[in-house]
Amino acid sequence: MIESRIDSIKDDLELFDDDLQKYEYIIDLGKSLPNLEEEHKKDENLVQGCTSKVWLICEKKDDILVFKADSNAAIVKGLVKIILTIFNNLSAKEILDFDTQILQKLNLQEIITPNRQSGVQGMIKRIKEYAKAFA
Amino acid sequence: MYKNDFPFFKNSSVTYLDNAATTQKPQAVLNKILEYYTNYCSNTHRSNHGDANKATKEFEETRTILKEFINAKDESEIIFTKGVTESLNMVASIFAKEFKTIIISSIEHHSNITPWHMQNRTLHQGLEVVNIKENLEFDFEHFEELLKANPNSFVSITHVSNAFGVKHNIKKIAKLTHKYNSYLMVDGAQSLAHFEIDVQDLDVDFYAISSHKTYGPTGVGALYVKQELLEKLKTYQTGGATINDVNFQRSLMLSSPYKFEAGTQNIADVIAFKEALKYIKNIGYKTIHTIEEEIYSYLHNELKKIENIILYNNVENSIVSKSFNIKDINSEDIGILLDKMHIAVRAGHHCAQPIMKKLNIDGTIRVSIAFYNTKEDIDIFIKALKKAITMLKD
Numbered sequence: 001m002i003e004s005r006i007d008s009i010k011d012d013l014e015l016f017d018d019d020l021q022k023y024e025y026i027i028d029l030g031k032s033l034p035n036l037e038e039e040h041k042k043d044e045n046l047v048q049g050c051t052s053k054v055w056l057i058c059e060k061k062d063d064i065l066v067f068k069a070d071s072n073a074a075i076v077k078g079l080v081k082i083i084l085t086i087f088n089n090l091s092a093k094e095i096l097d098f099d100t101q102i103l104q105k106l107n108l109q110e111i112i113t114p115n116r117q118s119g120v121q122g123m124i125k126r127i128k129e130y131a132k133a134f135a
Numbered sequence: 136m137y138k139n140d141f142p143f144f145k146n147s148s149v150t151y152l153d154n155a156a157t158t159q160k161p162q163a164v165l166n167k168i169l170e171y172y173t174n175y176c177s178n179t180h181r182s183n184h185g186d187a188n189k190a191t192k193e194f195e196e197t198r199t200i201l202k203e204f205i206n207a208k209d210e211s212e213i214i215f216t217k218g219v220t221e222s223l224n225m226v227a228s229i230f231a232k233e234f235k236t237i238i239i240s241s242i243e244h245h246s247n248i249t250p251w252h253m254q255n256r257t258l259h260q261g262l263e264v265v266n267i268k269e270n271l272e273f274d275f276e277h278f279e280e281l282l283k284a285n286p287n288s289f290v291s292i293t294h295v296s297n298a299f300g301v302k303h304n305i306k307k308i309a310k311l312t313h314k315y316n317s318y319l320m321v322d323g324a325q326s327l328a329h330f331e332i333d334v335q336d337l338d339v340d341f342y343a344i345s346s347h348k349t350y351g352p353t354g355v356g357a358l359y360v361k362q363e364l365l366e367k368l369k370t371y372q373t374g375g376a377t378i379n380d381v382n383f384q385r386s387l388m389l390s391s392p393y394k395f396e397a398g399t400q401n402i403a404d405v406i407a408f409k410e411a412l413k414y415i416k417n418i419g420y421k422t423i424h425t426i427e428e429e430i431y432s433y434l435h436n437e438l439k440k441i442e443n444i445i446l447y448n449n450v451e452n453s454i455v456s457k458s459f460n461i462k463d464i465n466s467e468d469i470g471i472l473l474d475k476m477h478i479a480v481r482a483g484h485h486c487a488q489p490i491m492k493k494l495n496i497d498g499t500i501r502v503s504i505a506f507y508n509t510k511e512d513i514d515i516f517i518k519a520l521k522k523a524i525t526m527l528k529d
Contacts (some may be wrong), residue, residue, distance in 0.1 A: 019475045024526055031529070051483065052467055052497070072497065073465035074527050
């Protein structure tokens, strides 16, 4: 299931010829992500490795993990939306079994700077930590 | 059109406005690096063959030129280092660590904060911080209060703030510092490319110089040390080229500057640094100042026209760098979009997190110019900035 989600995002991103259009799309994705409630924007929910702030929380509903996240930067918020689209509403096992190498398909390294890549990795690490805790 | 002197601009389509991070290098500097490696690559101050002598002569010429450039009294006062950060760390660890109190300002970048934290000095525990005023200027009254309460201190202040381009009155700072029997180190990373430094006139005790921010190669800098302090300065690192005589009972060190330049130096880049200094001299600070001032006020006026802009410094107290934000837009978002439009600026905290926290911001967008920039560069930047803002607006 995760792979089909990634393929779908890949198809969307590949629609754009130039980076600026791609960013416009990512910014729009970010705008579609609901804001996180202020009470959750605290240091303990911050993701390490991001140059901008990213807050990430997780709740378990039945056997499914529901993530909510936000960022203080528009482009990062778009990337957050992409990551959440991939990982949301899965079981802890599905997340833990997922080989993150497959994410390379998205070619994010071509559109985000090395500093920001560590932020994306930080987010995935935190998602896996949540999955481990809820497994 | 000075861009013609810089190969970077022939090979790149980027509008380069990140000169406070590093400057581009003129052809003469690049030629000199190549010349050393292809014609007389040898170690300095050791071997006695022809090429080694040539390398030593070229290397020492940089010292002579730099001495004249900053009006030092003697070549022994010029010590080559890796750069400003190493110069600051060196003075912190071999001279200033003995002082009970270190005084810095709240606009310093990390290189002039962390060396003191490494000595376990924190605010009011061996470290005092001079306030800055609302317009980001140095608060002389607070400085004097701190000096009065802590005479015999070590003061370390930047000449020009990297994040905001605010220029401090170093002559006045030096006068007050010495009045209270203290010593002054100045971080000159953002200075030498833009205006003349006269260490005797400023009456500083230590002055840190960067090559790569002054059109020279990276990995090279210099530390000026006032002559009468050289004897008080212990050796930083020892080893090859610092020694006069060694047996297993003791090591006799050479005198300054050699006793501070352990190991094989960054020879090619030191040699090439002098070409950068010569290049600046040929153009002249007067010309550089005239060009930079004109572009800087043009930039300021164009930025002022942008809706919802927050400018942190004013033209009168700052040089070459404009730091700003757009209300409700993250600075790094703008930085990324400008990059995609081939504009190089810096966005973020500029390695000066304490001042950002004081201003209650995560960072700024910093546009920093050099004399090779043009009004056309500014026009291209402003157009791209407007586009980025439109893309990011809700």
